[in-house]
């Protein structure tokens with residue numbers, strides 16, 4: 001007769017899929033053991049991760065097929081059946097649009113017909129690519145969750161990072177682009193197409209007519225001015241070189257870093273003024289690699305504006321640090337699912 005006490009329930013397995021403009025990554029994680037109350041407080045244990053460049057040629061469903069193949073491969077490499085996964089979370093770059101109620105991705109770095117930037121467009125004529133429908137058909141709707149990448153990162157920061165217990169908060173990623181996830185009165189904001197928080201494409205002021213075009217087509221929005229992918233176009237230097245020089249105290253680089261923080265600080269202020277936030281968590285490679293320089297500048301910029309709204313607002317580094325991207329998709333999944 002089997003002794004159930006000697007064979008505790010196996011941990012649930014989750015997959016997290018991160019879809020970006022340059023790469024697609026899949027990670028597998030143990031989400032915890034059924035009945036384990038500590039599971040909500042600790043991030044899942046990631047035990048496998050693979051990635052490859054985002055596909056940008058072929059049929060319009062090429063991206064969804066790539067995601068499914070990568071998931072299949074990750075599972076096969078670990079001897080896990082895809083059917084055994086309790087949940088599949090997908091954190092994707094946006095914006096999203098809906099076709100027949102299902103999320104499709106309309107991102108200028110993936111869809112060649114959308115690029116509004118001055119540079120080279122993706123080598124296809126896509127305007128949007130299906131995501132939710134093909135994944136749902138292959139995996140089933142019940143265990144699938146999809147969210148914008150910054151919204152998913154916000155969920156991770158609220159669950160395991162620097163935003164735990166904060167009901168009015170934002171996660172802001174300052175990376176190649178600029179993205180935001182928002183939570184007000186304890187509710188994560190989605191919007192009609194799940195695009196709430198695309199504040200990287202909001203305007204933060206004129207910069208003397210030199211503003212390059214953003215991938216979205218705007219000139220002078222915060223991503224086109226402060227996004228790490230834009231700096232070479234209008235400052236003539238990439239983000240790591242510029243910020244390293246600023247950290248060494250080189251005067252011109254320091255002035256340029258201060259300008260970037262003024263622009264990003266206006267974005268932070270706009271978010272606080274609009275939503276009455278208590279805390280903002282900052283992540284993304286540009287910020288995290290140079291936070292010793294950037295964090296005080298951003299805090300100072302925010303504090304310069306309307307004290308009645310900004311007093312006491314905390315601006316903190318992402319609690320999950322550089323791993324926030326890996327945990328983002330996993331945070332969409334219920335630990336008990």
Ligand SMILES: [Zn+2]
Pocket residue numbers: 200201202214215216217218221223224
């Ligand atoms: Zn833009």
